[in-house]
Amino acid sequence: MPSFDDIFDAIAGAARMMGYVCAPSLLQKVVAACAKQNLMPDLSSYRRNRDALYNGLASFGYECMPPDGAFYLFLKAPGGDGDAFSEAAKAEDILIVSGRSFGCPGYVRIAYCVAYETILNALPGFGRLYQRFCK
Structure with missing residues (x-):
C-alpha cells in the first residue's frame, strides 16, 4: 500500500498538471500565434x-x-x-x-x-x- 507521502505527492502533481502550474491550452495557442508574427516578449x-x-x-x-x-x-x-x-x-x-x-x-x-x-x-x-x- 502506498504511503501517505506517496499519495500526497501524486495528488499534488496531478493538481499542478490540471492548470495550477501548466499554461492552459488556449494561452499556449495565443503564444504560438504571437511567435508566428515575430512578436517577442x-x-x-x-x-x-x-x-x-x-x-x-x-x-x-x-x-x-x-x-x-x-x-x-x-x-x-x-x-x-x-x-x-x-x-x-x-x-x-x-x-x-x-x-x-x-x-x-x-x-x-x-x-x-x-x-x-x-x-x-x-x-x-x-x-x-x-x-x-x-x-
Missing part, C-alpha cells in the same frame, strides 16, 4: 528580478543555481527540510513553496514573477532566515 523584468533574487540569496550564502528560462529558482533549503524552511519563511512575510511537491525534496521553489520591489523587500527576510538556519 519583453523579458527584461524577469531578468532583473532573477538577477536581484539570485545575487541577493548568493550574497547571504544560500546554495542555488541561477535559472535560465524559468520564472522561479530552486534554493537548497538550509537544514535540508524544504517544508520547515518554507513554513519559517511565512514569519518573514515570504511565501515560498517546498520543493517536495515538485519532486525536489530538500529544496524550496521561489517564484520571481512578482514586482521588483517585492524581491527587494524580501531579501532582508531571507538574510534573517539564513542567520537563523545556518549560523
Whole structure:
C-alpha cells in the first residue's frame, strides 16, 4: 500500500498538471500565434528580478543555481527540510513553496514573477532566515 507521502505527492502533481502550474491550452495557442508574427516578449523584468533574487540569496550564502528560462529558482533549503524552511519563511512575510511537491525534496521553489520591489523587500527576510538556519 502506498504511503501517505506517496499519495500526497501524486495528488499534488496531478493538481499542478490540471492548470495550477501548466499554461492552459488556449494561452499556449495565443503564444504560438504571437511567435508566428515575430512578436517577442519583453523579458527584461524577469531578468532583473532573477538577477536581484539570485545575487541577493548568493550574497547571504544560500546554495542555488541561477535559472535560465524559468520564472522561479530552486534554493537548497538550509537544514535540508524544504517544508520547515518554507513554513519559517511565512514569519518573514515570504511565501515560498517546498520543493517536495515538485519532486525536489530538500529544496524550496521561489517564484520571481512578482514586482521588483517585492524581491527587494524580501531579501532582508531571507538574510534573517539564513542567520537563523545556518549560523
